[in-house]
Amino acid sequence: MARYDLTSADVATLLAGEPDYRARQVWEGLYRQGAAPEELTTLPRILRERLAAEPALRPGLRLDAEVGSDGGDTVKWRWALHDGRMVETVLMHYPGRSTVCVSSQAGCAMACGFCATGQAGFQRNLSTGEIVEQVVRAGAESRRRDRRLSNVVFMGMGEPMANYDRVWASVERLHADMGLSARHLTISTIGIVPGIRRLAAAPLPVNLAVSLHAADDASRDELVPINRRYPLDALMDACREWVAAKGRRLSFEWALIAGVNDRPADAARLADLARDVRAHVNLIPLNPTPGFLTKGTPPAGVRAFCDLLTSLGVNATVRRNRGTDIDAACGQLAGRAATPPDGPD
Numbered sequence: 001m002a003r004y005d006l007t008s009a010d011v012a013t014l015l016a017g018e019p020d021y022r023a024r025q026v027w028e029g030l031y032r033q034g035a036a037p038e039e040l041t042t043l044p045r046i047l048r049e050r051l052a053a054e055p056a057l058r059p060g061l062r063l064d065a066e067v068g069s070d071g072g073d074t075v076k077w078r079w080a081l082h083d084g085r086m087v088e089t090v091l092m093h094y095p096g097r098s099t100v101c102v103s104s105q106a107g108c109a110m111a112c113g114f115c116a117t118g119q120a121g122f123q124r125n126l127s128t129g130e131i132v133e134q135v136v137r138a139g140a141e142s143r144r145r146d147r148r149l150s151n152v153v154f155m156g157m158g159e160p161m162a163n164y165d166r167v168w169a170s171v172e173r174l175h176a177d178m179g180l181s182a183r184h185l186t187i188s189t190i191g192i193v194p195g196i197r198r199l200a201a202a203p204l205p206v207n208l209a210v211s212l213h214a215a216d217d218a219s220r221d222e223l224v225p226i227n228r229r230y231p232l233d234a235l236m237d238a239c240r241e242w243v244a245a246k247g248r249r250l251s252f253e254w255a256l257i258a259g260v261n262d263r264p265a266d267a268a269r270l271a272d273l274a275r276d277v278r279a280h281v282n283l284i285p286l287n288p289t290p291g292f293l294t295k296g297t298p299p300a301g302v303r304a305f306c307d308l309l310t311s312l313g314v315n316a317t318v319r320r321n322r323g324t325d326i327d328a329a330c331g332q333l334a335g336r337a338a339t340p341p342d343g344p345d
């Protein structure tokens with residue numbers, strides 16, 4: 001248990017004997033200011049000292065490494081968790097908004113061959129507090145730069161829908177306690193059908209992104225092993241259910257891999273699926289990872305694929321790549337500890 005795993009009732013219990021408003025001050029300090037209790041100068045010094053020594057209020061993330069890129073507009077953090085596991089978070093500043101990409105698990109069990117996290121395997125689920133704290137830290141850093149953190153994407157390490165309950169609890173915290181708009185929160189999934197159905201029935205209007213990458217079962221079985229459990233028909237049914245329940249725009253993510261899923265026939269099949277659920281398609285040229293030799297589609301091919309989709313009546317955009325040079329780009333998060341330049345990695 002760490003500070004962002006506590007409920008407001010837990011905080012009130014820790015402050016039993018103090019005036020009632022103290023619990024609210026600590027809670028708002030944690031969520032609105034991203035401040036540790038000992039930093040809250042509105043609290044008496046004696047109380048601050050007691051809270052600073054309180055085990056339940058320890059931070060859940062210890063900064064292990066920070067790297068910046070894109071002239072400071074992208075920053076990647078590697079955090080050590082209480083048990084030594086490592087996860088990464090990426091904060092990206094754009095002209096009108098700042099977006100944080102958070103991890104939901106240490107490692108990932110989905111085993112997609114093209115993804116660095118998938119190559120490394122599964123370690124454990126993150127707790128609600130470990131997820132929330134990534135956003136709080138990004139919010140505090142954004143404020144230091146006179147920016148306001150507005151968007152959260154669950155596109156870091158892990159499969160959010162394989163850790164559904166904790167991810168959902170974190171969504172509720174971000175919305176209710178940090179004041180982020182649910183419409184600015186996006187859950188990305190490899191296609192866990194029961195998770196998509198649960199999200200369709202959930203109350204808050206968060207966005208859904210589905211990492212499709214292939215539009216026929218034979219290719220998708222290869223690229224995304226979980227497709228053998230949840231094949232395209234079942235996935236598309238769940239997507240239809242989500243769209244019908246939410247009335248919101250779905251996105252399909254498509255990492256363009258040279259010669260694998262970037263041919264005109266791939267675009268045609270993808271266009272059929274996208275039109276069926278009126279999905280927006282986000283194209284990302286595959287980022288290089290150590291364990292996958294096939295390359296990303298070159299820029300001209302990405303452009304042509306995008307144009308072909310557009311001509312087939314699909315809303316498609318090419319996603320700008322951030323932080324490739326610091327291994328912070330899509331699919332590159334590995335959470336490995338720093339090693340010497342020529343050390344074993």
Ligand code: SAH
Nearest residue numbers: 115155159188189190211253286287330331
């Ligand atoms: N497990 C979730 C969220 C994490 S991955 C999911 O699969 O959606 C976030 C996005 O990055 C997904 O769309 C994923 O397919 C994509 N991705 C993974 N590896 C990549 C790579 N090497 N290059 C580009 N995108 C990649």
